[in-house]
Amino acid sequence: MFGLALAAPPGPMNAVIAEESVLRGWTAGFRTGLGAMTADAVFFVLSLLGVVAFVDRFPTVRGAMIGAGGLLMLYFAYGAAREIGESFTPAEEAAADGGETGAGFRKAFLLAIANPYQILFWLTIGVALLESGQFDVLAQTPYVGGDLAGLLVVEKGSPALIVGFFGGILVWVTGFPAALVTAERRVEAFAPAVTALSALVLVGFGLLFLADAAGTFL
Numbered sequence: 704m705f706g707l708a709l710a711a712p713p714g715p716m717n718a719v720i721a722e723e724s725v726l727r728g729w730t731a732g733f734r735t736g737l738g739a740m741t742a743d744a745v746f747f748v749l750s751l752l753g754v755v756a757f758v759d760r761f762p763t764v765r766g767a768m769i770g771a772g773g774l775l776m777l778y779f780a781y782g783a784a785r786e787i788g789e790s791f792t793p794a795e796e797a798a799a800d801g802g803e804t805g806a807g808f809r810k811a812f813l814l815a816i817a818n819p820y821q822i823l824f825w826l827t828i829g830v831a832l833l834e835s836g837q838f839d840v841l842a843q844t845p846y847v848g849g850d851l852a853g854l855l856v857v858e859k860g861s862p863a864l865i866v867g868f869f870g871g872i873l874v875w876v877t878g879f880p881a882a883l884v885t886a887e888r889r890v891e892a893f894a895p896a897v898t899a900l901s902a903l904v905l906v907g908f909g910l911l912f913l914a915d916a917a918g919t920f921l
Contacts, residue, residue: 704855705864706871708841715776715814717879718904723807724880725897732883735807736876740869742815746825747865766919771817773912779810780905784898835860 711717716739724732815821838859841851857864883897 704841704871705857706868706873707875708871710872710875711879713904715818715905715908716811718901719779719807719811719814720876720879721883721897722901723810724883727807729880729884731807732880733876734805735811736872736880738808738811739815740872740876741808742812742818742821743825743872744869745816746822750825762919766916768817768822769912769919770916773909773916775814775817776905776909776912779814780902780909784902838864 716736720732720735720739723735836859837856839852839856841855842849842853
């Protein structure tokens with residue numbers, strides 16, 4: 704439930720997964736989700752080793768990472784905007800599997816690895832999952848965590864919690880692309896709409912990151 708709660712809310716990662724799913728099929732969408740999840744796994748290891756704490760101690764490094772993440776999102780938003788009007792077909796899926804294998808994975812991984820908020824999550828919450836005590840799962844849900852506090856409290860300190868966390872993310876990156884592909888095949892105009900929405904989400908987050916980065920240096 705924790706993994707699902709963090710993976711499901713709208714954001715740049717789901718925007719990229721949605722775009723890849725409706726344009727290139729379930730396989731591309733799933734690979735894109737794996738890219739974001741791989742970045743989480745990298746952050747988890749780096750947090751355990753204490754490397755992530757470096758970012759928290761140096762605001763200029765954090766600002767530079769936010770700026771880089773913002774530019775990446777604007778770049779990928781431009782790519783999404785260019786693909787508006789395309790739709791998924793089996794032939795396109797086959798071409799994507801051949802000529803563009805791993806493109807979605809790399810895109811999501813780069814976005815996630817350049818996202819300082821993801822690093823700070825692992826610095827503050829992620830590492831604490833292995834410490835003894837209790838953990839309020841739903842309180843960490845983006846946007847609505849305050850309203851859900853106290854509804855699901857679990858014991859920390861067990862590797863099973865980390866396995867469950869990544870398992871929840873895996874369930875999402877498997878089911879979300881499948882649902883999008885199924886819907887797109889039934890509604891012809893679905894793919895352009897999702898691609899346009901993906902571009903808008905990436906632009907919004909990209910500008911937000913750049914504004915945050917500018918505030919660090921100004």
